[in-house]
């Protein structure tokens with residue numbers, strides 16, 4: 245239709261490519277392919293070696309090859325299940341092989357597949373019983389002794405969508421590469437491209453779609469292939485450039501240089517019933533150093549569950565407060581905000597300071613009063629949910645913003661909090677350890693502090709994976725623990741956050757457990773649909789040991805801290821992510837008594853599912869578990885949708901390409917150190933490319 249027009253930019257729609265009309269366009273859209281650029285970056289999954297014709301006796305099961313032969317016989321046969329199959333046997337001098345079709349038009353097959361004709365074909369060889377066969381091969385007929393030469397090449401194999409064949413997709417991608425790859429320019433600084441031995445971007449794009457005959461087919465689909473490596477590096481470099489700019493942008497701003505005068509921090513440390521661990525002291529020094537510097541802090545605090553991040557956050561808040569500034573703590577859920585508040589308020593009261601809690605459930609009257617007190621500076625520490633980020637929440641002088649983030653906030657929230665003050669210090673805490681590759685992408689603009697040590701005296705939690713068929717033993721075990729005066733949690737997977745069925749499932753579970761346990765155990769339900777007052781009341785009763793077993797949906801995942809709770813039972817454990825299971829387990833083992841975590845999987849849970857759960861049984865190291873979780877679920881799922889955007893790449897895969905990520909990061913950070921890409925005209929195009937790719941996702945406009 246528009247096939248013979250020529251596009252002048254890669255942002256033109258796909259209909260510029262021969263063979264792509266509106267109908268095909270709609271199908272390609274399902275793969276996220278809308279523009280010529282999209283299809284240029286639609287990379288082959290693998291390559292097939294069709295440079296040489298393989299003789300039939302040499303066709304190996306599992307391999308895809310180009311073969312050639314003469315039709316010996318052909319015809320329809322009935323299968324055992326009553327369906328029909330079309331079978332064709334071909335032969336060359338070396339042997340014979342069966343070709344099979346399950347979907348075909350009989351009259352067409354009979355007319356074309358006649359004995360004696362020569363065919364050239366490709367397809368994957370399968371072993372079926374003692375026999376090799378090829379199902380649904382791609383076939384061309386030819387006359388004479390020489391097969392058509394154009395087939396002899398390395399052939400890319402692409403991800404497909406319904407209604408677009410491999411042959412069509414290959415044609416679209418190769419046409420696009422041949423006509424339009426020349427329009428793609430990287431603008432990567434020359435010296436970096438040279439040092440990293442990168443090709444020109446246009447050449448790389450052409451080569452991945454139309455690899456030259458002398459390519460090394462064993463590495464063609466990997467990041468060791470020079471063309472693919474170029475594309476991956478290019479993509480990762482721009483992200484790291486954006487992150488480096490963000491870091492530098494913040495670093496260049498004027499912040500407040502706090503003094504550590506110990507007015508509140510020293511009394512607090514004296515009041516604590518324990519000594520800080522060496523790791524806590526180390527990260528506190530890192531935080532203090534940042535807070536004392538005249539530029540804003542922008543730091544990520546990572547630590548495994550139970551490593552004692554809260555006390556570190558509190559001490560940081562006190563540094564701001566002893567400098568006559570305020571602090572804010574933002575948590576992802578009401579229940580966590582409430583829990584933080586309860587802890588912070590207790591300590592602050594003892595120091596004669598005032599804390600307040602602001603969430604969606606705060607009444608209008610309370611809120612109005614609170615905002616006045618906050619603007620007057622009477623409230624020293626504000627704890628809350630994202631309600632804290634609303635426009636009319638004004639501080640007198642916000643010195644430190646803490647985000648306890650659980651993967652639920654992103655760059656936007658950090659910026660919103662930063663705008664509440666005059667370049668306040670920002671501390672982001674994550675309760676789930678994050679593998680390095682991911683923290684370099686999602687948190688790549690933050691400095692990193694890690695608490696890599698648990699407080700002494702904790703006995704490791706005993707973890708067991710059991711089949712639901714062993715339920716009677718489980719029930720006995722729960723009774724034994726409760727009879728000893730211990731408490732526990734029984735956690736059920738959330739069906740869907742807004743779904744009534746979640747509540748139904750949890751209530752049903754409660755009743756079942758009650759019946760199973762018998763006796764006079766006090767069971768209570770805690771679920772996400774409860775009003776936060778109700779939740780809080782239940783948590784208070786649990787802390788006071790008026791409840792023995794808390795039956796809950798995943799709301800207990802976040803920071804709940806009840807030392808007498810020593811038992812964590814997780815039902816349908818196979819439905820949880822590993823990092824989440826580790827978080828849940830971290831709810832017990834907080835006192836000195838032996839704690840237990842029992843992962844109950846359903847009878848249908850397969851071997852893979854059980855092996856996955858075994859990771860939790862075998863390791864108590866959050867970083868090991870996070871790494872395994874990331875490998876199993878991929879970055880998008882691991883992070884949750886909010887931040888997934890930051891880990892979404894067209895060609896890079898941060899797990900596979902970890903070493904390229906490190907190199908891209910080194911280059912980008914070094915480059916930003918010495919180049920002023922905002923003012924130096926030499927970098928106009930580089931800056932433009934950066935803005936197009938990451939400007940929005942990284943909110944770079946606010947950095948320049």
Ligand code: ADP
Pocket residue numbers: 518519520521524547548549550551552553554555675699700803805834
């Ligand atoms: P998390 O890092 O999971 O947020 P918390 O800050 O909730 O961990 O701390 C877990 C528990 O350990 C809390 O009860 C806290 O009071 C306690 N704790 C924190 N630091 C220490 C320490 N240095 N020694 C002993 N207990 C500590």
Ligand code: MG
Pocket residue numbers: 553554675803
């Ligand atoms: Mg915590």
